[in-house]
Amino acid sequence: MTGRARSRTQPVRDPExxxxxxxxxxxxxxxxxxxxxxxxxxxxWLLTVALxxxxxxxxxxxxxxxxVSGLIFIGGLVAVRLLSGPRSVA
Numbered sequence: 001m002t003g004r005a006r007s008r009t010q011p012v013r014d015p016e017x018x019x020x021x022x023x024x025x026x027x028x029x030x031x032x033x034x035x036x037x038x039x040x041x042x043x044x045w046l047l048t049v050a051l052x053x054x055x056x057x058x059x060x061x062x063x064x065x066x067x068v069s070g071l072i073f074i075g076g077l078v079a080v081r082l083l084s085g086p087r088s089v090a
Contacts, residue, residue, distance in 0.1 A: 032083055039072050046072075 050065040 029083070032079060036076060036079070039076055043069050043072055
């Protein structure tokens with residue numbers, strides 16, 4: 001030892017980080033992520049089918065797939081809006 005006292009610095013505590021998350025919030029966000037990934041894969045499949053139909057010369061059938069894809073997109077926007085709203089802590 002050189003005679004110097006070792007100074008130990010304690011980490012700064014942030015009360016926001018120490019607060020526990022409400023029960024079920026993590027499961028809700030994980031379920032929303034899983035549903036979002038499922039919706040994204042469904043839209044990719046719809047795009048593939050629509051392109052196949054268009055290249056086969058049946059372009060009139062593409063509009064129904066575009067409508068369904070639009071509904072899925074709107075559903076995703078609604079889900080994001082609901083999940084990003086204010087949270088009440090009981």
